[in-house]
Amino acid sequence: MKAEISFILNGSEVNVTIDGHLRLIDILRNTMSLTGTKEGCGEGECGACTVIVDGRAVNSCLYPAHEIEGKSVTTIEGLRMPEHKLSEIQQAFVDNGAIQCGFCTPGMIMSAKALLDSNPNPSDEEIRDALQGNLCRCTGYVQIVEAVKSVAGQIMGKK
Amino acid sequence: MKNFHYIGKETPRPDAPDKAAGKALYIHDLERPGMLYGKIKFSNHPHARIKHIDASKAERLNGVRAVITANNSPEVRLGFLGDNVALKKDKVRQYRDEIAAVAAIDPDTAEEAVELIKVEYEPLPGLFSPQEAMKKGSPLIHETDAQGRPRTDNLVPLRYRHQSGDLDAGKRAAKYVAEGEFSTPRVQQCCMGTAGCIAEFDMNSNLTIWAKTQIPFLAQRDFNRALSDMGLRDKNTRIIVPALGGGFGTGLDTHAYEYIAILLAYKTGRPVKIVYARDEEFAYLSPRQSSITKITQGCDQNGRLTFREVEVLQDNGAYTSWGATYPSVMMMPATSLYRVSNIYFNAKLVYTNNTFCQAMRGYGNPEHTWALESNSDELAREAGVDPYEFRIINCNKPKETTPMGFKVSTCGLKECLQTVAKKLDWKKQNKKGKCRGKGMASLVHVGGGGRIYRSDASGLILKLDDFGNVNAYHGGVEMGQGLHSVLTLGIAEALGVRPDKVFINPLDTSTCPWDVGTHASRGAFMACNAAILAANKLRGKIFKLAEELFPQEAEKNLKKYRKKNPGYKPPAFDFVKEAKKERFDLKDGSIFIKGAPPEPWLSLDLGRLLRAIHFRTQGQMLATEVFYDPPNELPDFAKGFGNISATYAYGTQGAEVEVDTETGEVKILRMVAAHDVGKVLNPRALKGQIYGALAQGIGYALYEELQSEKGKIVNPNFRDYKIPTAQEMNFPIDLEFIETNDSFGPFGAKGVAEPGLVPTAPAIANAIYDAVGIRVRDLPITPEKILSALKKLKASKG
Numbered sequence: 001m002k003a004e005i006s007f008i009l010n011g012s013e014v015n016v017t018i019d020g021h022l023r024l025i026d027i028l029r030n031t032m033s034l035t036g037t038k039e040g041c042g043e044g045e046c047g048a049c050t051v052i053v054d055g056r057a058v059n060s061c062l063y064p065a066h067e068i069e070g071k072s073v074t075t076i077e078g079l080r081m082p083e084h085k086l087s088e089i090q091q092a093f094v095d096n097g098a099i100q101c102g103f104c105t106p107g108m109i110m111s112a113k114a115l116l117d118s119n120p121n122p123s124d125e126e127i128r129d130a131l132q133g134n135l136c137r138c139t140g141y142v143q144i145v146e147a148v149k150s151v152a153g154q155i156m157g158k159k
Numbered sequence: 160m161k162n163f164h165y166i167g168k169e170t171p172r173p174d175a176p177d178k179a180a181g182k183a184l185y186i187h188d189l190e191r192p193g194m195l196y197g198k199i200k201f202s203n204h205p206h207a208r209i210k211h212i213d214a215s216k217a218e219r220l221n222g223v224r225a226v227i228t229a230n231n232s233p234e235v236r237l238g239f240l241g242d243n244v245a246l247k248k249d250k251v252r253q254y255r256d257e258i259a260a261v262a263a264i265d266p267d268t269a270e271e272a273v274e275l276i277k278v279e280y281e282p283l284p285g286l287f288s289p290q291e292a293m294k295k296g297s298p299l300i301h302e303t304d305a306q307g308r309p310r311t312d313n314l315v316p317l318r319y320r321h322q323s324g325d326l327d328a329g330k331r332a333a334k335y336v337a338e339g340e341f342s343t344p345r346v347q348q349c350c351m352g353t354a355g356c357i358a359e360f361d362m363n364s365n366l367t368i369w370a371k372t373q374i375p376f377l378a379q380r381d382f383n384r385a386l387s388d389m390g391l392r393d394k395n396t397r398i399i400v401p402a403l404g405g406g407f408g409t410g411l412d413t414h415a416y417e418y419i420a421i422l423l424a425y426k427t428g429r430p431v432k433i434v435y436a437r438d439e440e441f442a443y444l445s446p447r448q449s450s451i452t453k454i455t456q457g458c459d460q461n462g463r464l465t466f467r468e469v470e471v472l473q474d475n476g477a478y479t480s481w482g483a484t485y486p487s488v489m490m491m492p493a494t495s496l497y498r499v500s501n502i503y504f505n506a507k508l509v510y511t512n513n514t515f516c517q518a519m520r521g522y523g524n525p526e527h528t529w530a531l532e533s534n535s536d537e538l539a540r541e542a543g544v545d546p547y548e549f550r551i552i553n554c555n556k557p558k559e560t561t562p563m564g565f566k567v568s569t570c571g572l573k574e575c576l577q578t579v580a581k582k583l584d585w586k587k588q589n590k591k592g593k594c595r596g597k598g599m600a601s602l603v604h605v606g607g608g609g610r611i612y613r614s615d616a617s618g619l620i621l622k623l624d625d626f627g628n629v630n631a632y633h634g635g636v637e638m639g640q641g642l643h644s645v646l647t648l649g650i651a652e653a654l655g656v657r658p659d660k661v662f663i664n665p666l667d668t669s670t671c672p673w674d675v676g677t678h679a680s681r682g683a684f685m686a687c688n689a690a691i692l693a694a695n696k697l698r699g700k701i702f703k704l705a706e707e708l709f710p711q712e713a714e715k716n717l718k719k720y721r722k723k724n725p726g727y728k729p730p731a732f733d734f735v736k737e738a739k740k741e742r743f744d745l746k747d748g749s750i751f752i753k754g755a756p757p758e759p760w761l762s763l764d765l766g767r768l769l770r771a772i773h774f775r776t777q778g779q780m781l782a783t784e785v786f787y788d789p790p791n792e793l794p795d796f797a798k799g800f801g802n803i804s805a806t807y808a809y810g811t812q813g814a815e816v817e818v819d820t821e822t823g824e825v826k827i828l829r830m831v832a833a834h835d836v837g838k839v840l841n842p843r844a845l846k847g848q849i850y851g852a853l854a855q856g857i858g859y860a861l862y863e864e865l866q867s868e869k870g871k872i873v874n875p876n877f878r879d880y881k882i883p884t885a886q887e888m889n890f891p892i893d894l895e896f897i898e899t900n901d902s903f904g905p906f907g908a909k910g911v912a913e914p915g916l917v918p919t920a921p922a923i924a925n926a927i928y929d930a931v932g933i934r935v936r937d938l939p940i941t942p943e944k945i946l947s948a949l950k951k952l953k954a955s956k957g
């Protein structure tokens with residue numbers, strides 16, 4: 001079943017034709033060539049495919065493409081700032097040594113971003129809770145949590 | 160101690176920004192024009208004869224471009240014993256045996272086609288434990304060896320043995336003895352980026368393969384051999400390594416899926432991509448080898464070890480890959496962790512109808528250290544010696560030669576033990592009323608390469624351009640561990656340029672020099688040693704040419720400087736006479752004469768000098784290549800002797816736990832890790848290595864197990880196979896690095912990629928014993944095992 005859908009992708013409206021069984025991740029990676037979103041399991045178990053839909057972190061591998069109609073999607077590619085700069089949370093991952101192989105990184109950053117957007121000053125517990133659906137085999141999560149905390153601290157400081 | 164410019168300073172990894180932006184390209188992200196998608200049909204039986212394969216329906220499916228089986232394609236052998244073939248012809252020996260494969264225009268079509276392939280089997284009795292498979296009269300898993308000679312049993316023809324001192328005398332000298340049998344399960348490496356490759360032929364029948372590998376140059380040899388099996392004699396393979404979504408040992412061998420992609424690409428004349436889905440990764444990629452270890456140790460009345468006796472039994476699975484060589488590493492702790500002079504070590508490997516195994520971080524060392532350090536704790540308690548004191552009494556020392564012939568250069572084990580004891584408040588009583596306890600365990604591992612092949616070398620090419628940039632070509636694989644980060648710092652430090660002027664090129668066998676592979680914690684040690692050699696050569700060349708060109712350029716500088724600063728009087732310094740190669744130095748990308756007055760015009764930008772060298776008659780571009788082969792030796796593993804590494808890494812980890820006696824849950828309250836790393840190269844990257852390894856060690860200790868029922872993997876997903884999440888890792892980890900400044904180490908550093916997970920499980924197990932008095936001997940230490948041990952303990956106390 002082919003259908004036309006339109007949605008906001010990283011701030012711009014896009015129209016795509018989809019096939020019935022496609023998932024959001026397929027649209028992002030294949031149709032839109034946004035390969036920053038990773039597929040680590042395809043079963044909602046690893047979080048590598050995390051993107052933000054209408055402010056909430058979701059697993060794009062479980063998200064039926066047709067349900068994206070009219071919604072707003074942010075992927076890792078949408079976080080980059082003007083003038084070729086990383087966003088605050090991305091830079092925090094770089095600076096805190098939170099990135100090793102990097103395969104979990106885009107999903108991890110999207111989960112962290114969704115958390116910080118809704119809760120600018122999360123506790124350690126809240127950070128770990130928000131990230132528990134994102135598996136990382138390389139880092140042991142220590143420096144990832146530190147990275148998220150460093151941004152939380154900054155936002156606090158700005159207030 | 161030497162003052163370093165970049166080494167030891169916090170520097171973000173060069174690859175991190177792209178990874179944070181989602182711009183790093185993994186095999187999953189790569190496409191080639193006209194690319195087809197390959198999919199493999201695996202066996203439905205653990206042990207059976209293949210009666211008939213019917214692929215006709217698959218061949219007729221729209222969008223299918225090729226279907227291959229052993230019947231229509233050349234036999235390609237794999238594995239270091241050659242006991243495996245890419246596509247199985249007469250018999251399957253495990254569930255993951257490859258029977259057929261399809262190339263189609265999209266992944267869905269390929270999957271559909273694979274389902275249409277029908278195979279008729281004649282089931283054979285399966286053997287699922289080494290004990291069963293060893294029994295006389297057991298059916299043979301391999302009737303013949305790779306050369307076609309008949310086999311009479313299921314033993315793998317590999318010998319690992321060590322004998323030193325006088326075991327009987329050691330036993331007689333022992334006042335206390337502890338013995339036990341310990342086991343470890345198969346576990347999956349769980350790279351977040353699954354395995355995959357793209358194979359493509361050019362019209363000269365040379366192969367290019369984008370491979371998720373840690374051994375590009377050994378893979379080149381393997382694939383060239385396959386090309387020749389395919390009748391493509393004297394053809395070559397070029398291997399390109401994309402960003403890796405983790406390695407952890409998965410890339411240390413070549414895999415059947417790669418050979419299958421090659422066969423499909425040749426047959427179709429188009430690029431073919433095969434990428435494993437997560438369930439395939441769990442079920443069809445070689446996991447960590449399991450082990451059963453019987454260990455007995457004895458000590459005298461003072462707690463000094465008098466002997467150690469070890470028998471290892473390994474379930475080899477159906478074919479032979481590097482899992483079969485774990486005993487070569489098990490020997491290392493068996494002979495060289497703590498001082499003990501009367502040792503016997505023997506390992507047996509048996510073919511079964513289980514999945515065969517491969518490398519994973521630690522490679523036999525966590526398996527053996529699990530047995531050894533659990534047993535050491537038991538022995539210490541038996542002898543009435545504090546387990547920490549026991550380890551101090553038997554501690555290794557710098558400059559000693561171990562029974563296996565390891566020449567220990569530096570050894571920080573004592574400092575590691577002391578650090579852990581201190582940080583863990585070892586002497587403080589456990590809190591009353593709570594089931595809390597503390598435990599520790601130590602390790603030794605190769606830290607200066609590991610010669611397991613004729614060459615343990617690593618090549619490096621440095622090429623300078625007109626702008627003072629350094630392009631590096633290195634054969635080591637960046638798989639997330641941070642190799643490029645330390646190589647960048649090593650080059651910057653040794654050559655005298657800023658790290659942002661160093662560019663590490665993508666790994667491609669056609670441009671990068673040979674390296675044996677990124678294993679054995681050797682990456683940083685090799686790369687940085689090569690960087691020092693190469694930088695010294697390059698500095699020699701630059702300084703020689705500067706004798707002629709520096710004065711000329713400095714003269715020009717001075718003229719300009721005078722114009723800008725009228726009335727300027729240069730200090731008395733004869734830079735023409737002083738421009739001697741041994742007087743030059745290069746720092747932060749500037750060349751100057753040592754001891755010269757600090758005038759800005761007397762310091763020359765490297766790029767400027769390089770342009771002067773380039774743009775003149777008989778001009779030159781500078782590059783250099785080195786091949787660093789460390790001072791170590793290839794051991795004789797059947798005799799268990801040889802100095803395998805140039806230096807050895809030591810460490811101790813400690814755990815404090817609380818055991819819930821109702822549920823059997825173990826809560827880790829904190830962990831302490833002290834590692835002898837030689838020298839810290841990049842602090843954050845190093846911490847990341849230890850934190851990450853430690854998390855894997857915790858999974859190994861408490862819950863990870865690739866479960867199989869009659870040879871079939873039954874938990875091939877992250878729901879049923881749990882790895883630590885941010886929630887599980889919710890406890891303080893206190894790291895301390897002991898810097899022993901090893902003379903063989905680049906800038907003093909030792910390899911540390913693997914040590915972080917080696918002693919984790921026994922440290923936790925020892926803490927559990929301390930807390931509730933039970934010893935679980937089979938990993939993982941699940942709540943069920945704890946509850947059943949507690950029950951037994953209660954019963955025995957009456």
Ligand code: FES
Nearest residue numbers: 040042044047061
């Ligand atoms: S790929 Fe979506 S959760 Fe793993």
Ligand code: FES
Nearest residue numbers: 101104136137138
């Ligand atoms: S950085 Fe490799 S999985 Fe997280």
